[in-house]
Amino acid sequence: MSDDFRARAKLSPKGHLYEDFNVGEVRIHHWGRTIAESDTLLFTTLTLSYNPLYSNRAFALAHGHSDIVVNPLLVFNTVLGLSVEDNSEIGGPFVGVGALTYRQPVYPGDTITARSTTKATRLSASNPANGIVTWLTEGFNQRDELVIDFERSNLVRLRHPPKKEAAA
Numbered sequence: 001m002s003d004d005f006r007a008r009a010k011l012s013p014k015g016h017l018y019e020d021f022n023v024g025e026v027r028i029h030h031w032g033r034t035i036a037e038s039d040t041l042l043f044t045t046l047t048l049s050y051n052p053l054y055s056n057r058a059f060a061l062a063h064g065h066s067d068i069v070v071n072p073l074l075v076f077n078t079v080l081g082l083s084v085e086d087n088s089e090i091g092g093p094f095v096g097v098g099a100l101t102y103r104q105p106v107y108p109g110d111t112i113t114a115r116s117t118t119k120a121t122r123l124s125a126s127n128p129a130n131g132i133v134t135w136l137t138e139g140f141n142q143r144d145e146l147v148i149d150f151e152r153s154n155l156v157r158l159r160h161p162p163k164k165e166a167a168a
Contacts, residue, residue, distance in 0.1 A: 013090075014085075014089050014090060015085075015088070015089035015090025015091070016086070016087070016089075016090060016156070017090065017156065017157055017158065017159045018121065018131035018133065018156045018157060018158045019158065019159045021118045021121050021133045021156070022118060023118050023120060023121060024117065024118065025117070025118045026115055026116070026117045027083075027087065027115060027116050027118075028113075028115045029082040029083050029085065029113065029114040029115060029116065030082065030085065031113070032111050032112055032113035032114070033078050033082065033111065033112050034109065034110070034111040034112075035070050035075075035078065035106060035108060035109075035110055035111075035112060036108060036109070037068070037108035037109075039074065039108075040054060040068065040069075040070040040071050040108060041055060043071050043073070044071045044074075047071070047073065049071055049073070053065065053068065053069045054068060054070070054071045055068060056068065065105060065107070066107060067107045067108055067109075068107070068108065069105045069106070069107065070105070070106040070107060070108060070110070072102050072106075072148075075102070075106050075112065075139065075147060075148055076100065076102075076148060078112050078139070079112060079114045079137060079138075079139035079150075080137065080150075080152070082112070082113070083114055083116050083135070083137045083152075086116065087133070087135055087137075087154065088154045088156070090156070090157065091157070092130060092154050092155040092156050092157060093154070093155045094152075094153075094154055095152075095153035095154055095155060096153055097150050097151065097152045098150070098151045098152075099149075099150055099151045100148075100149075100150040101148065101149055101150070102147070102148050103145075103146045103147050103148060103149065104145065104146075104147050105147075106141060110141045110142060110147075111141065111142040112139050112140070112141060112147065113139070113140050113142075114137060114138065114139045114140070115137070115138055116135040116136065116137040116138075117135060117136045118133065118134075118135055119134045119135060119136050119151060120132075120134040121133050121134075123158075124155060127155065128161065128162050129157065129158055129161035129162070130155045130156060130157055130158060130161070131155075131156050131158060132153055132154070132155055132156070133153065133154055134151055134152070134153040135152055135153075136149060136150075137150055137151075137152060
C-alpha cells in the first residue's frame with residue numbers, strides 16, 4: 001500500500017444534480033450559525049456600511065432596538081451560505097435572487113438556521129446540459145422566528161445531459 005495519502009483518497013461526490021430536485025420538496029439546512037458582534041462589526045466595516053444601527057449601540061438603543069442590529073447583508077449572506085451545501089454545491093452559475101424580504105432584525109448572539117423549498121425546475125433553453133432550479137430560502141432565529149426569505153435560482157447540471165452532435 002502506498003504511503004501517499006493521495007493514492008488512497010477516494011473522491012466523494014457532493015451536491016445535487018437537476019433530477020434530484022422536486023417542486024415542493026423542503027430541505028432543512030445544517031446546524032446554523034451564531035452571528036457574533038465581531039462578525040457584524042467586521043462585515044459592516046469591510047463593506048463600508050455607515051448606518052449607525054449596525055455599529056453604534058447607543059444609537060440602536062435610542063431607536064428602539066435591544067442592541068446593535070446585525071447588518072442585513074450579512075444575514076442574507078449567512079442564510080445563502082447555509083443553503084449552498086444542499087442546493088448548489090455541485091456548481092453551476094448563479095442566476096439571481098428575487099423577492100428578498102428582511103422580516104425582522106437580527107442581533108449579535110442570534111443563531112440563524114435555514115431551509116429551502118424547491119419552487120420551480122425547468123430545462124435551460126440555451127444550455128441543454130443544464131436545468132434551472134429556483135428555491136424559496138428562509139432564515140430563522142433561535143426562537144424559530146422568520147428573519148429573512150428570498151427566492152434564488154441556479155443553473156444545475158443534468159445527470160445525463162444530451163450528447164453534443166458532431167460538427168458536419
